[in-house]
Amino acid sequence: xxxxxxxxxxxxxxxxxxxxxxKTPGGQDLGFPMMIVHGTHDGPVLLVExxxxxxxxxxxxxxxxxxxxxxxxxxxxxxxxVPVVNVPAFEAGRRGSIIDGINMNRILPGRKDxxxxxxxxxxxxxxxxxxxxxxxxxxxGGTVLAISPVVIYREREDKAMxxxxxxxxxxxxxxxxxxxxxxxxxxxxxxxxxxxxxxxxAEVGGEGRCLEEFVQAxxxxxxxxMMTYKMIPGTxxxxxxxxxxxxxxxxxxTGGLYRTKKQLRDRVKKGEVVGTICDLFGDILExxxxxxxxxxxxxxxxxxxxxxxxxxxxxAFADE
Numbered sequence: 001x002x003x004x005x006x007x008x009x010x011x012x013x014x015x016x017x018x019x020x021x022x023k024t025p026g027g028q029d030l031g032f033p034m035m036i037v038h039g040t041h042d043g044p045v046l047l048v049e050x051x052x053x054x055x056x057x058x059x060x061x062x063x064x065x066x067x068x069x070x071x072x073x074x075x076x077x078x079x080x081x082v083p084v085v086n087v088p089a090f091e092a093g094r095r096g097s098i099i100d101g102i103n104m105n106r107i108l109p110g111r112k113d114x115x116x117x118x119x120x121x122x123x124x125x126x127x128x129x130x131x132x133x134x135x136x137x138x139x140x141g142g143t144v145l146a147i148s149p150v151v152i153y154r155e156r157e158d159k160a161m162x163x164x165x166x167x168x169x170x171x172x173x174x175x176x177x178x179x180x181x182x183x184x185x186x187x188x189x190x191x192x193x194x195x196x197x198x199x200x201x202a203e204v205g206g207e208g209r210c211l212e213e214f215v216q217a218x219x220x221x222x223x224x225x226m227m228t229y230k231m232i233p234g235t236x237x238x239x240x241x242x243x244x245x246x247x248x249x250x251x252x253x254t255g256g257l258y259r260t261k262k263q264l265r266d267r268v269k270k271g272e273v274v275g276t277i278c279d280l281f282g283d284i285l286e287x288x289x290x291x292x293x294x295x296x297x298x299x300x301x302x303x304x305x306x307x308x309x310x311x312x313x314x315x316a317f318a319d320e
Contacts, residue, residue, distance in 0.1 A: 002045070002078060002131060004034055012072045013038045021123045022116075030088070032124060035067040035081035043077025043231050047128065047135035047199070048222055050082065052105045052188065054089025054096070057210035059138030062218035070232075077231045080132055085124060088116065093208075095142055108191040129192060134168060135199040136225060137188040138218055141206015144302035145310065148264040149217055150176040150245075152201040154189050164198040165189075171228035172202055172221040175239035176297065178315060179246065207301050245294060245315025251308050252277055254285045258305040260312070266296045274312050277305060292316040 001010045005019045013036070020031040048066070050059025060083035067081050084090045086104045088097040096103040102117035110121025129135065141147040151174040153165035169177055185191065192199025202221050205214030220237070227236040252258075256277040268274055268290040275288035288311045298313040305311070 002036070002038065004036070004127065004131070007034075009036045009038045009078075011038050011040045014067075014070070014072055016067070019127065021120055030120075032082055032087075032128060033084055034128075035063060035079075035083060037067060037070040037072055037075055037079040039072050039075025039077050039079075039231070041076040043075070044133040044229055045078040045080060045131065046226065046229070046231065047080045047082070047132035047197075048138065049085050049135065049188070050138045051084040051090050052086050052137065053103070053139065053142055054084075054086050054092060054094050055142040055208055056138075056140040056206070057208070058140050058205045058214040058218050060084055061210060061215040062138065062222060065215070065219055066222055074233065075231060077229075079226075079231070080128070082128065086117070086120070088120075093143070105188060106186040108186050108188060109195070125191065125195065129197060129199075130195060132197060134164075134229075135188075135192055135197060136168070136172070136222065137192075137199055137201045139201055139203045140214065141203070141298060141301070143206075143208035144300055145298055146206045146264060146301045147203040147298040148176060148296070149174050149204045149221075150178050150202070150297055150315075151221070152178045152180055152189060152203065154180050154193065156193060158193075161193050161198065165193065165200055168198050168225070169200045170242070171225045171236065172200075173224035173237045173239060174202060174221055175242050176315070177242055177244050178297065179244060179318065203298070206298075243295070243315075244318035245297060246318050247292065247294065247297070247314055247316045249298070249310040249313045250288060250291065252286055252288065252305060252311050253307060255306045256280075256285050257303050258300050258311065259303075260299050260301070262296050262299065262312075264296050264299065267294070268296065268314060269293055274314070275299070288312055290314045
């Protein structure tokens with residue numbers, strides 16, 4: 001049996017409920033919407049979370065669809081779905097909360113006595129994440145970016161943990177794999193493993209549109225993972241080849257109107273112009289150039305841009 005707050009979930013149960021943490025100024029409960037299916041057969045406890053950034057919508061739809069179709073009698077283990085981790089950010093349609101201006105996916109594991117977002121993160125790590133065996137943190141490009149399907153896992157000094165993360169990433173069936181550095185703390189795919197729980201990130205879609213093709217892509221990666229770990233019947237889809245990339249997003253040095261010159265997955269050469277920023281008269285102020293040979297993993301699609309905003313992510317081909 002699992003217990004979340006005052007709600008117990010035993011084998012055979014399929015429940016959805018709000019796990020309260022605090023109250024809004026108007027007196028409403030504020031916490032985490034939980035969608036749990038407890039299988040009648042032994043297996044892992046899988047956390048699938050979405051909208052830790054409030055403007056990423058595909059993940060919540062995929063989680064809700066999976067929950068609706070899961071049969072406890074056929075499930076091995078437990079599906080722990082959290083379609084919207086960051087409810088205040090979701091309500092505002094923003095990446096982070098407008099209440100305290102904090103990006104939840106940069107301040108994990110949170111603070112018990114911190115600002116609202118820090119307290120929500122603190123309780124989420126202890127009351128939800130800690131009760132799971134492994135997890136996938138679902139993301140998209142939000143309102144300003146488009147992201148090609150890519151799965152991310154982090155380097156670890158603990159190579160046994162890193163292997164678990166790699167296996168989990170490959171289980172999604174996504175062919176584009178981004179192995180990130182391990183020093184970038186505060187993110188779920190770092191702080192989950194820090195707490196002993198393998199957690200990876202999958203990025204699909206964006207532009208604030210919640211398109212059905214991206215919802216289905218996120219659903220497929222969840223199902224692939226669950227098939228790989230024998231939670232549900234079926235044979236997972238595996239790519240004919242995997243592309244391993246390194247790199248990070250590029251920021252700009254001026255504001256203006258951003259225009260991209262490439263499409264997702266386009267291959268580019270180092271120094272090639274992949275985007276431009278022009279002023280109100282149409283004069284080009286800055287050219288965004290590829291920092292290496294590679295392919296376009298993600299790019300900005302929202303026109304208005306401020307100094308320091310992300311523009312593009314060129315994934316350099318890794319040696320693996």
